[in-house]
Amino acid sequence: MRDRIIFATANEDKMKEIRMILKELDYTIVSMREAGIQIDITEDGSTFEENAVIKAKTIMEMTGEMVLADDSGLEVDAMDKAPGIYSARFLGEDTSYDVKNNYILDRLKDLPWEKRSARFVCAIACAFPDSEIVTTRATIEGAIGHEIIGENGFGYDPIFWVPEYGCTSAQLSTEIKNKISHRGKALEAMQGIIKSRSGKN
Numbered sequence: 001m002r003d004r005i006i007f008a009t010a011n012e013d014k015m016k017e018i019r020m021i022l023k024e025l026d027y028t029i030v031s032m033r034e035a036g037i038q039i040d041i042t043e044d045g046s047t048f049e050e051n052a053v054i055k056a057k058t059i060m061e062m063t064g065e066m067v068l069a070d071d072s073g074l075e076v077d078a079m080d081k082a083p084g085i086y087s088a089r090f091l092g093e094d095t096s097y098d099v100k101n102n103y104i105l106d107r108l109k110d111l112p113w114e115k116r117s118a119r120f121v122c123a124i125a126c127a128f129p130d131s132e133i134v135t136t137r138a139t140i141e142g143a144i145g146h147e148i149i150g151e152n153g154f155g156y157d158p159i160f161w162v163p164e165y166g167c168t169s170a171q172l173s174t175e176i177k178n179k180i181s182h183r184g185k186a187l188e189a190m191q192g193i194i195k196s197r198s199g200k201n
Contacts, residue, residue, distance in 0.1 A: 003026070003027055003028060004027055004028040004029070004030055004065065004066075005025070005027045005028070005029050005030070005065070005066045005067070005068055005194075006030055006031075006032065006035045006037070006059055006063060006065055006066070006067045006068070007029055007030070007031055007032075007067075007068045007069070007070075008032055008041070008055040008056055008058075008059045008067055008068065008069035009031055009032065009069070009070070010031060010032050010033050011031075012031070013154045014070075014154075014183075015029070015031050017174075017177075017178060017181075017183060017184075018068075018183075018187065020174070020178055021178050021183070021184050021187045021188065021191070022187055022191055024191060024195075025191055025194060025195065026198075027066075027194075029068075032059065035063070037059060037062065037063070039058070039059075039062070041054060041055050041058050041059075042054075043055065043071065043085075045071075045085070046085070047085065047123070048071040048072065048073065048085055048121055048122070048123035048137065049071070049123040049125065049135045049137065050071075051071035051085060051123075052069045052070055052071040052123045052124060052125035052135060053069075053125045053127075053133055053135065054069075055067075055069035055071070055125070056068060056069035056125040056126060056127035056133065057125075057127045057133060059127070060127035060128070060129065060131075061127075064129055065129060066126065066127070066128055066129060066194075067126070067127045068124060068125070068126050068190065069124070069125050069127075070122055070123065070124050070125075070183060070186070070187075071085065071122075071123050071125075072087070072120065072121060072122035072123070072182060072183055073085055073086070073087030073088070073120070073121055074087050074118060074119075074120055074121075074155075074156045074160065075118060075119050075120075075121060076104060076108070076118045076144060077115075077117045077118060078107070078108055078111055078115055078116065078117075078144075079104070079107060079108075083100075084121075087155075087156070091103060097154070097155055097156065098148070100156070101148050101156060101158060101159045102148070104144060104156075104159060105144070105145075105146065105147065105148070105159060108144050109146075113143060116143040116144045116145075116161075117141070117142075117143055118141075118142055118143055118144050118160065119139045119140060119141045119142065119182075120139065120140050120142075120156075120160065120169075120181065120182040120183075121137070121138075121139050121182055122137065122138055122139075122181075122182035122183045122185075122186040123135055123136070123137045123186065124136045124137075124183075124186045124187055124189075124190045126190055126193065126194060128197070134190075134193055136186045136187075136189040136190045136193070137186060138182050138183075138184075138185035138186035138189065139182050140162070140169075140180060140181055140182045140185075142160050142161050142162050142163060142169070143160075143161045143163065144159055144160065144161065145159050145160070145161040145168055147159075149167070149168045149170065149171060150167070150168045150169070150170025150171035150172075151170060152170055152171065152172065152173070152174065152177070153168075153169050153170030153171075153172075153177070154170075156169075157169040157170035158170040162180075169181070
């Protein structure tokens with residue numbers, strides 16, 4: 001299956017975003033589940049890049065195929081950049097994002113706007129079958145809002161305020177979000193690398 005790329009995630013919401021953003025690639029993008037892969041990968045890196053590389057390299061070595069992986073998260077400056085690389089596991093693996101979002105809102109409830117700065121960070125790793133690994137990184141700067149707002153998103157999107165649009169990430173249209181988001185920008189950069197390397201322009 002040389003014309004497919006495995007994306008090292010089982011998150012279907014994320015896969016929808018990924019397929020839209022990478023639509024110019026002449027590859028079929030499949031999730032781990034669709035590729036028949038069931039494995040728990042220990043993400044013990046100390047940076048977003050390290051964790052993305054761990055996932056991509058592990059699946060590439062299992063399959064011999066091109067594998068993309070991302071590691072992304074929310075950095076809240078007033079919380080010493082937490083939850084950071086622990087965003088998905090923040091307050092526990094099975095804790096809902098409603099609980100996580102309300103916890104962050106509560107922590108920041110008395111802070112003015114200028115002290116609510118935050119950013120989403122995304123690192124993308126691509127492990128090629130010849131063992132070369134490349135990474136890209138992108139961020140989107142914003143702030144933590146005062147309440148949970150918006151339905152067009154997941155994770156921390158409903159509390160992440162995007163100043164230039166005057167709304168949360170979960171209130172943005174899918175098209176705008178994919179264009180300006182941390183994951184969108186990091187995937188766009190990776191798309192260019194894959195195109196140039198594969199000669200599939």
